Amino acid sequence: MKTLLFFCIFLTVFNSLKCDELDVEVKFKPEKCKLKSKKGDMLSMHYKGTLDDGTEFDSSYSRNEPFQFQLGIGQVIKGWDQGLTDMCEGEKRRLTIPPHLGYGDAGAGEMFVNACLFKSIEFFNVYILKAKLYSF
Secondary structure (H helix, E strand, C coil): CHHHHHHHHHHHHHHHHCCCCCEEEEEECCCCCCCECCCCCEEEEEEEEEECCCCEEEECHHHCCCEEEECCCCCCCHHHHHHCCCCECCCEEEEEECHHHCCCCCCECCECCCCCEEEEEEEEEEECCECCECCC
16 A cells, blocks of 8 residues: 555656646757747747647647737747747647646636646747738
8 A cells, every 4th residue: 555655646746747847849840940939929820739648628720720829928828938939930849838837726717727738839920010010
């Protein structure tokens, strides 16, 4: 029984250690990078979000439409604002987002409370804002 208890504690500690900071893994990067994403840019991308156990919780692919947002102004979780900076058009990344850069203690409704999130991102376009108007 003590061995089982030790093993459960070990797994809990190990799982929390592997997801305590943002991890950005570049899966593909184009040879030429004409423009990198920066704070204030409008980004367009496909993504798939999964939990620690591989359960998919959201995907722009299933909606057949890329997700668009403005980088660095809090429209998305902090893990995206930080993990998608300096990304080239056409680049693919996998983000491992710790709870404090995801949904934290509050979660999103009753979901994702202190959850480690995994996001696979396929970046399409940067739209630079001009005079506060979107230039699509």
